[in-house]
Amino acid sequence: MKKQWWKESVVYQIYPRSFKDSNGDGIGDIQGIISKLDYLKDLGIDVIWLSPVYKSPNDDNGYDISDYRDIMDEFGTMADWEELLAEIHKRGMKLMMDLVVNHTSDEHPWFIESRKSKDNPYRDYYIWRPGKEGKEPNNWESCFSGSAWEYDETTGEYYLHLFSKKQPDLNWENPKVRQEVYDMMKFWLDKGIDGFRMDVINFISKVPGLPDAPNPEGKKYVSGSRFFMNGPRIHEFLQEMNREVLSKYDVMTVGEMPGVTVEEAKLYTGEDRNEVNMVFQFEHVDLDSGPNGKWDLRPLKLRDLKESFTKWQKGLEGVGWNSLYLNNHDQPRMVSRFGNDQEYRVESAKMLATFLHMLQGTPYIYQGEEIGMTNVRFDSIDDYKDIETLNMYREKVMENDEDPQKVMEAIYAKGRDNARTPFQWDDSENAGFTTGTPWMKVNPNYKEINAKKAVEDPNSIYHYYRKLIQLRKQYPIVVYGSYDIILPEHEQIYAYTRTHKNEKLLVILNFSADQPIFELPKEITFTTKELLISNYDVNGEEAIEIFTLKPYEARVYLLK
Template sequence: MERKWWKEAVVYQIYPRSFKDSNGDGIGDLRGIISKLDYLKELGIDVVWLSPVYKSPNDDNGYDISDYRAIMDEFGTMADWEEMIEEMHKRGIKLVMDLVVNHTSDEHPWFIESRQSKDNPYRDYYIWRPGKNGREPNNWESHFSGSAWEYDETTGEYYLHLFSKKQPDLNWENPRVRQEVYEMMKFWLDKGVDGFRMDVINMISKVPELPDGDVQPGKKYAWGGRYFMNGPRVHEFLQEMHREVLSKYDVMTVGETPGVTPAEGILYTAPERKELNMVFQFEHVDLDSGAGGKWDIHPWTLADLKKTMTKWQKELEGRGWNSLYLNNHDQPRAVSRFGDDGTYRVESAKMLATFLHMMQGTPYIYQGEELGMTNVRFSSIDDYRDIETLNMYKEQIENGEDPQAILEKIYYKGRDNARTPMQWDDSEHAGFTTGTPWIQVNPNYKEINAKAAMEDPNSVFHYYKKLIQLRKAHDVIVYGTYELMLEDDPLIYAYTRTLGKETLVVMTNFSSETAIFRLPNDITYSTKQLLISNYDVDEQEELYEIRLRPWEARVYKLQ
């Protein structure tokens, strides 16, 4: 397997609005990030993925971009950005920026022109259609509820927006659009950016006829995903992007690709296809979603988690590359979702980190994950800020749903769980701001914060630091093959990683009970070394039968 720096890296995602505020306006900013780079260096991360900091009206927290070559006023200036990347590079930290090119803001100059008239030169930068039978061009539903079409009175036509109505979709069929995107990418790469995380990149190619989707009973609009996800020209477009831009730089690329299978993941990431380095797949974070989608919450099972993770590990082995994540700005906090954020918060946060970081792929840490930050339960819908959450709440209230029942869904799945301010210390607003934060801080910041974690050698922070150090010291963690063990065990997720004569045994207990680990007969060893564990362990203990305590994790190296 070919060695690459991005395979060996550990990535840290910064959601700038919530990371660190330097000027007291309650909104995180670039100077706040600069002030915390030594913290990231101490943790040991190699790459920062920075969520969008471009000029934006902030309808979807910066994922609605009005100028791709300017910095949002709330975040600072281009000079601040240039200082930030320079300071990152001084510390050996690379910077990956968000590339949001499925859509722009409706305040982008291209769209302002596009809506002026049907013969405007920018008209076909976007997807415009006349209505059908007095209604929208098709029955697609937006990701943020309601129709995916918005009527525009100026020209009497509708434009497509798979997300907010302030996020019109770009028309990638137009070669001028693609060239504009490539020139913008070169602008940032020439400024020193080390790669891109590409927002919903598998949605840029739509089936040209834009057919109706199948409407679920009781729904007004249809999920049209099969007509805009992994569309007919998506690979052609990405190969063109690689040829025109990415091949000329030594960069890391990761595509956000909802709904991909491992077979499709290989099409995006196989090196010989010259598209992307890796994708974010969603199967494991959709395990608790029912047929009705994200808000139709069903309990996940360990059996399903094993099946999903193993499928991606095995099918991409030697053919593509995995990205490893449990958290990001769109997902609830992992320790609240997959662990125990009460009695065993520290143990289960460490266990989940072990389970993830020992797999093959590039691990991503989302801000606060390294502290074991948890979901938040705000008492009122008025305390929430996320457009997806607010639209869903409004729609379900109109459908007669019980307000408290809707809040319970939000407590479990809402995106604002990840967006409460980073908990730096136990001072007011967790040291995030001296002003009023744009969204409230999680009340548990007095116990869970970076200052306390750095002072405690047994903290989640120091455990993550050790995991990152192990990755740099042992090639088997990066390049070894993966095999699942104890497939049918209801409590234990265990697997091996093997490279040459080295084998790692990873054992994790996904429960608050004691679980018995028994080493399979086909695994033998003459020497063993305990690499990491989240409890004190007698290093003389043999592996043939081990009582794993609640949420216990251990990794042994065998030879």
């Protein structure tokens, strides 16, 4: 397996709107990020992934871009951004930017031209179709609910938007569009950035003809994902992007790819395929979704989680590379979802961090995860900002008379705003995020959970993360060791080994508030053992052949 800097890195995702406000307007900004770079350096971070900071009308919090080569006024200026890059590099860290090229904003100059007339030179930059029998061109549903098509009066045709109607999809079949994207990528790479996280990049190739999706239940709109996820030309497009742009720079790339399978991921990430370094897959964050999707809550079974992670760990072993995450700007807080954010918040946050950082792949920390920030429960739908959440609430409650409290419970569990409440820096007003009125309410638990308190407490989640990151830098086995699960059937314990040369890591995790007994399988033998990290005080001399685990306990041993 090739050694690569991006395999050995730990990435920290910043959602700029919610990270740190420097000027009191209630919105996080670039100068705010600069003021906190030492905090990230002290944590041990190698790469900062910055969610979009480009010019945008902000229909979908910056994922609707109106100018790819400029900075959103609320976040600062290009000079601020250049200062940020210089300050990150000065501290020996790297910067990865978001690449959002499945769609633009409807306020992008290309789309403004495209909608003017059918023979406009920019018409073919987007996907336009005439209606069918007075209806949309097909029955696809937008990822944000409702039709994926919007009728435009000017030319009497519909344009495709897989997300908000203010996010028209680019037409990647048009070579001019691809060239525009490659030129824009070079613009940022020549400024010195170190990589791209590629937003829904496996949506850029659609099945020709854009056929209707199967609709046995006769719904108005249905998911057409099989016709736009991992489409027929996707590998050709990514290889072209690599050839034209990425191969000329030493950068890291991660493709966000909903619906990707292990077999497809081998093609995307194969070291000899020249596409992307790794993918974000979603299988493990869909395990607590029922048959009706994300908002249909069902309890998570540990065995399902083990099966999913094991499949990806073994599937990409020696072929490609995994990205490791349990939360991000689109997912609820991991301690609330996979752990216990009440009685065992600290223990379960440390256990989940151990789980993730000891797997094979590149770990991604989402802002606030390292201090154990939790989901939020706002009383009113009016306190929520996310377009996906608001559209869903309107559809279920206003249009279909569903029980508002039941819908709110789904939002409390799965809403994207759980990740977007302002970062909790200290216990002062608004958690030290802003001196003004925050763009979104702060989670009321900030007095208890904040970075100042975490940094000052040697036993905090924050310091536990620092130690995990140090272990990664100290022991090649943490990065390059191969993974094998043990006790796959156990309902409460997730245990696995990592093997590299003549060493073995033994990782033991209790995913419950119970106290199960761990028994070491006979085939795992060793002459010496060393306890590398644990989230409870443990006597390193204690025998490990059989012992009782405390609630949400985690231990990692190095065996030789």
